Amino acid sequence: MPLSEFDLIHRYFRDLTPARDDVLLGVGDDCALLDTAKDKALAITIDTLVEGRHFAPGVDAADLGHKALAVNLSDLAAMGADPAWVTLALTLPRADEPWLESFARGFGALAREHGVALVGGDTTRGPLSVTVQAHGFVVPGQALRRDGARPGDLVYVTGTLGDAGLALLVEQGLYTRPQHLGFLRRRLARPVPRIGAGKALRGLATAAIDISDGLASDLGHILDASGCGATLQLEQLPLSAAVREYVEETGDWNLPLSAGDDYELCITVPEARQGEVEAMGETLDCGLAWIGSIDRAPGLRCLREDGTTLDAAAGYDHFRGAG
Numbered sequence: 001m002p003l004s005e006f007d008l009i010h011r012y013f014r015d016l017t018p019a020r021d022d023v024l025l026g027v028g029d030d031c032a033l034l035d036t037a038k039d040k041a042l043a044i045t046i047d048t049l050v051e052g053r054h055f056a057p058g059v060d061a062a063d064l065g066h067k068a069l070a071v072n073l074s075d076l077a078a079m080g081a082d083p084a085w086v087t088l089a090l091t092l093p094r095a096d097e098p099w100l101e102s103f104a105r106g107f108g109a110l111a112r113e114h115g116v117a118l119v120g121g122d123t124t125r126g127p128l129s130v131t132v133q134a135h136g137f138v139v140p141g142q143a144l145r146r147d148g149a150r151p152g153d154l155v156y157v158t159g160t161l162g163d164a165g166l167a168l169l170v171e172q173g174l175y176t177r178p179q180h181l182g183f184l185r186r187r188l189a190r191p192v193p194r195i196g197a198g199k200a201l202r203g204l205a206t207a208a209i210d211i212s213d214g215l216a217s218d219l220g221h222i223l224d225a226s227g228c229g230a231t232l233q234l235e236q237l238p239l240s241a242a243v244r245e246y247v248e249e250t251g252d253w254n255l256p257l258s259a260g261d262d263y264e265l266c267i268t269v270p271e272a273r274q275g276e277v278e279a280m281g282e283t284l285d286c287g288l289a290w291i292g293s294i295d296r297a298p299g300l301r302c303l304r305e306d307g308t309t310l311d312a313a314a315g316y317d318h319f320r321g322a323g
């Protein structure tokens, strides 16, 4: 007998995530009832992943469950928020139990890691798509917005850049590097939301964004919102061994500069707080690398060690339409 929608929700989603004191009523009624904190703002974000657009048909269901949640937690991280609750809208071509079991496993493991409760959702039949809405808390004055960067601020990024983009090139058969395949696939399939970094940057960063569309594009959003420009030092971009070898072989700096899907954080910090932010960066597993500074002149400039510039806009087209 096919699984009813009700059975499916009960079996896979009702008790998937940890209980929280602030969930007065979770999955099962017409609405969830949540106890909101009075002294904090509720940070809300939503992202949809559609088969064939955001992920390839046949992608591993546990990876998809992880990623659908991770990209939303990444937005909370970029705001400096503490994650609390999520809702999940699933559109499925059919009730495939092994697929659901695997999807729930990937989703549930990441939710437990961050103490996030799944409090409701919707389940419908149709072409595969996954929408997650995430809710978190942050003291309004400490939220990491996009509009606070000022000339003279230093620019930093967490982790390494271009790994997910290189994984896509490998998947498309455009680059082959057998020794790094596992690492690259993991970077694309299992992005790590930088929640700890976002929280540690509260009250320290003047602006922050998570890198979903590529550093040049996402830092561009900070520059637009803040009304300033930036100069990056290309050789300072933090690269994994895989991307470093790729850049050495091809000379293609546009990959780490413009490829999306890494979900690292890009932040700005006043120069006077350089010591503080670098000491904090040393406590992060993902690391925090200085890559340039904010200027008064609008636009993004990318300098090489030899003093020549790279046209940052050029690389953008390379990946446009992929996201």
Ligand code: ADP
Pocket (backbone or CB within 6 Å): 009, 013, 014, 026, 027, 028, 029, 030, 031, 032, 088, 089, 090, 118, 119, 120, 121, 122, 123
């Ligand atoms: P309604 O018709 O009142 O919207 P539904 O039948 O859609 O109720 O859902 C029943 C309950 O199950 C609701 O509490 C809803 O939030 C929850 N729910 C539905 N789908 C999911 C899902 N994929 N994950 C978590 N909770 C879900």
Ligand code: MG
Pocket (backbone or CB within 6 Å): 121, 122, 123
């Ligand atoms: Mg419903």
